[in-house]
Structure formats: structure tokens, C-alpha cells
Amino acid sequence: MDMSSNSPVVTDPISISPPLLGGLTSNLMSFSVMSGGCSSPGMSAGRRTIEEVLVNGLLDAMKSSSPRKRHNLAFGQDNSPDEDPAYSAWLSKCPSALTSFKQIVASARGRKIAVFLDYDGTLSPIVDDPDKAFMSPVMRAAVRNVAKYFPTAIVSGRSRKKVFEFVKLKELYYAGSHGMDILTSVSEHNTGKCKEANIFQPACEFLPMIDEVFKSLLEVTSGIEGASVENNKFCISVHYRNVAEKDWKVVARLVNEVLEAFPRLKVTNGRMVLEVRPVIDWDKGKAVEFLLQSLGLNDCGNVIPIYIGDDRTDEDAFKVLRERNCGYGILVSQVPKDTDAFYSLRDPSEVMGFLNSLVRWEKHSQWQKQKIQ
Numbered sequence: 001m002d003m004s005s006n007s008p009v010v011t012d013p014i015s016i017s018p019p020l021l022g023g024l025t026s027n028l029m030s031f032s033v034m035s036g037g038c039s040s041p042g043m044s045a046g047r048r049t050i051e052e053v054l055v056n057g058l059l060d061a062m063k064s065s066s067p068r069k070r071h072n073l074a075f076g077q078d079n080s081p082d083e084d085p086a087y088s089a090w091l092s093k094c095p096s097a098l099t100s101f102k103q104i105v106a107s108a109r110g111r112k113i114a115v116f117l118d119y120d121g122t123l124s125p126i127v128d129d130p131d132k133a134f135m136s137p138v139m140r141a142a143v144r145n146v147a148k149y150f151p152t153a154i155v156s157g158r159s160r161k162k163v164f165e166f167v168k169l170k171e172l173y174y175a176g177s178h179g180m181d182i183l184t185s186v187s188e189h190n191t192g193k194c195k196e197a198n199i200f201q202p203a204c205e206f207l208p209m210i211d212e213v214f215k216s217l218l219e220v221t222s223g224i225e226g227a228s229v230e231n232n233k234f235c236i237s238v239h240y241r242n243v244a245e246k247d248w249k250v251v252a253r254l255v256n257e258v259l260e261a262f263p264r265l266k267v268t269n270g271r272m273v274l275e276v277r278p279v280i281d282w283d284k285g286k287a288v289e290f291l292l293q294s295l296g297l298n299d300c301g302n303v304i305p306i307y308i309g310d311d312r313t314d315e316d317a318f319k320v321l322r323e324r325n326c327g328y329g330i331l332v333s334q335v336p337k338d339t340d341a342f343y344s345l346r347d348p349s350e351v352m353g354f355l356n357s358l359v360r361w362e363k364h365s366q367w368q369k370q371k372i373q
């Protein structure tokens with residue numbers, strides 16, 4: 001893929017349908033959002049209907065965005081995934097990467113593994129306050145070890161700067177803002193010096209717009225208890241995890257109203273979060289392809305990429321690996337989900353177990369090679 005000549009920036013917003021609610025509800029495809037101000041008493045009935053459809057579509061997506069663990073009605077407790085027949089059935093389609101570890105590494109034999117890691121919900125547990133999604137020291141040690149043996153990248157919806165502040169490992173590659181801000185420079189382990197720094201930011205021209213929308217979203221949601229807005233540089237997160245469910249529709253309406261004037265931005269949904277981002281042909285999947293190419297890891301015969309993530313946005317990366325028929329997506333989930341991943345892990349502690357197993361396996365392989373020589 002020639003990234004230099006292939007600009008992901010879509011310059012003609014008219015050709016994008018729908019500009020808002022990108023990928024959320026296909027039945028909304030025929031509606032286009034008119035630019036202009038907020039709802040007003042003088043607004044036509046047709047226009048109000050369109051708005052209502054959009055807001056309800058957004059609300060539906062919000063409700064379905066984070067399936068909760070099944071509730072055991074008999075005991076009033078959450079079922080553990082082990083006891084959940086639906087989860088067990090799903091595991092036959094998307095087996096545990098821990099129990100399938102031998103198959104995974106067997107297919108990697110003779111090839112270099114490249115590791116791609118999402119951050120929230122993968123390396124850190126999901127918590128109510130996005131600013132407190134810290135990574136544990138043992139998880140950091142596991143990622144540091146992985147990076148000693150395999151090229152390793154973090155691919156996050158957070159801004160690159162923020163995710164680096166959480167991870168704090170200079171020896172990794174970082175793709176922030178859902179892959180719209182990629183840094184491919186790595187410090188040498190011993191000297192700490194940066195070898196070569198390359199930054200790829202395909203949505204640069206959207207920065208002023210994102211800043212403007214961030215301020216508007218901050219202002220309009222300030223009266224909603226529990227709502228928070230996070231500036232992720234090339235995208236914005238509107239969090240509703242701490243908002244009472246009765247107020248979710250208000251959040252949907254406000255986001256919709258602000259974005260009416262910005263047809264070149266769209267909304268996708270993650271785990272209790274609405275993510276506002278440019279309508280460009282770029283996502284975590286494209287970021288993984290870009291990283292593989294720019295790091296010289298694009299040869300499927302020699303490299304096997306493994307991508308671990310928990311969110312809908314990670315599906316773009318799983319899909320790329322599946323379509324290339326090269327490498328494995330691993331979905332972190334405690335509930336059955338439709339996914340393009342090949343394998344699954346339940347939670348960040350299993351992710352850590354998997355990363356540690358990779359390191360042990362690689363150490364052992366190296367030791368065996370030395371023994372033979």
C-alpha cells in the first residue's frame with residue numbers, strides 16, 4: 001500500500017452519506033443532515049422528524065454499545081463467563097487465546113511476531129473516570145518484556161500524548177486518536193536515544209474544527225450530571241458512563257445538534273462513549289497496515305501480526321488481519337460479541353497472561369536455537 005499517494009482525507013463532504021452517525025445505523029443512510037443551527041420552534045415538521053430519527057438512532061447505539069454481563073436472576077449476581085452457556089458456545093467460535101496458545105505460536109514458527117495493543121479495556125481495566133484508567137506496574141512490566149522480543153505498538157482512541165502518559169514505555173510505537181496520529185520512533189534500550197522519529201497525521205486539517213467542536217460539546221454538556229468530554233486531539237470522546245440512563249437521550253440530542261454544523265465529522269460509539277471524528281478513510285485497521293508497512297513488517301511470509309483489543313474500533317484492525325489472511329485478532333470480552341477476531345481473552349489480566357506466555361515462548365525458542373548452534 002503506497003501511503004504517500006493515498007490521502008485518507010475526504011474533501012467532498014457531499015459524497016459522504018451519512019455525514020453523521022457514521023456506521024451506526026444503516027436505516028439512517030438515506031437521511032442527510034442539513035447544516036445550520038439547533039432545533040428551533042420555527043423548524044419544519046420534516047426536519048424535526050429527521051432529527052428525531054437521528055437522535056433515536058444514536059440513543060439505540062448508546063444503549064447497545066456496552067453489553068453488560070448476564071445477570072443471574074436466581075442468585076441476583078453476575079454470572080461468571082464460565083457458567084454462561086451463551087459465552088461457552090461463543091468460545092467455540094472465538095476460542096481463548098490462552099487455551100489456543102500452542103496453535104498460535106505453532107503458526108508463528110519461523111516468522112517474526114508483531115504485537116499491536118489497544119489500551120483501555122485491554123491493558124487497563126475499564127473504570128468510571130477516564131483520567132484514572134491506570135495500567136498496573138505488572139502489566140507495564142509485561143508490555144516492556146514483550147517489546148524486548150517483538151516489535152510492539154499501542155493503537156488507542158486516546159490522544160497519543162495521553163496514552164503515552166499512561167503506558168510510559170519509550171520502546172513502543174504509538175498510534176493515538178484511533179490511528180490518526182502515529183509516531184514510529186523508538187528509543188534504544190541502553191541509551192534512551194531516539195533512533196528515528198516519524199509522525200503520520202492524516203487528519204491534520206481537522207485540528208481547528210476538532211478544537212471548536214470540543215469547546216461547544218464541553219459547553220452544551222456542562223449541565224448534564226456525569227457527562228464529560230475528552231479531547232483526544234484528532235477526535236473527541238463524549239462520555240456517558242456516569243450519566244443517568246434517563247439523560248442519555250439529552251446527550252444524544254446535544255451531540256447531534258452540535259454536529260449539525262459539521263458535516264465533515266461523524267459519530268461512532270464505543271464503550272459508554274460517543275466518539276466524534278473526521279469523516280476520513282482512516283481507522284485502526286489502516287493504522288495497523290501503515291505501521292506494518294513503515295516498520296518493514298509487511299511481508300506475511302515473515303511476519304505474523306497479533307492485535308489485541310476490546311472495542312468496536314478494534315474490529316477494523318481485526319478485519320484487516322482477517323482479510324490479509326495474516327495474523328490474528330484477539331478480542332477482549334466477557335460477553336459473546338460479533339467479531340472479526342480469531343481468538344478471545346476475557347479481561348486485561350488474561351491479556352497479561354497471554355503476553356507473558358509469548359515472552360516465555362520466545363525466550364525458550366531462542367534458547368533452543370542457541371543450543372543447536
Ligand SMILES: O=P(O)(O)OC[C@H]1O[C@H](O[C@H]2O[C@H](CO)[C@@H](O)[C@H](O)[C@H]2O)[C@H](O)[C@@H](O)[C@@H]1O
Pocket residue numbers: 118119120121125126127128129130131133155156157158230232237239241270271272273275311313
Ligand atoms: O482505543 P482505546 O484505547 O480503547 O480508547 C477508547 C476510549 O477509551 C477510553 O474510554 C473508555 O475507558 C474509560 C476508562 O476505563 C471509561 O471510563 C470509558 O467509559 C470507556 O469508553 C477513553 O477515555 C476514550 O477517550 C477512548 O476513546
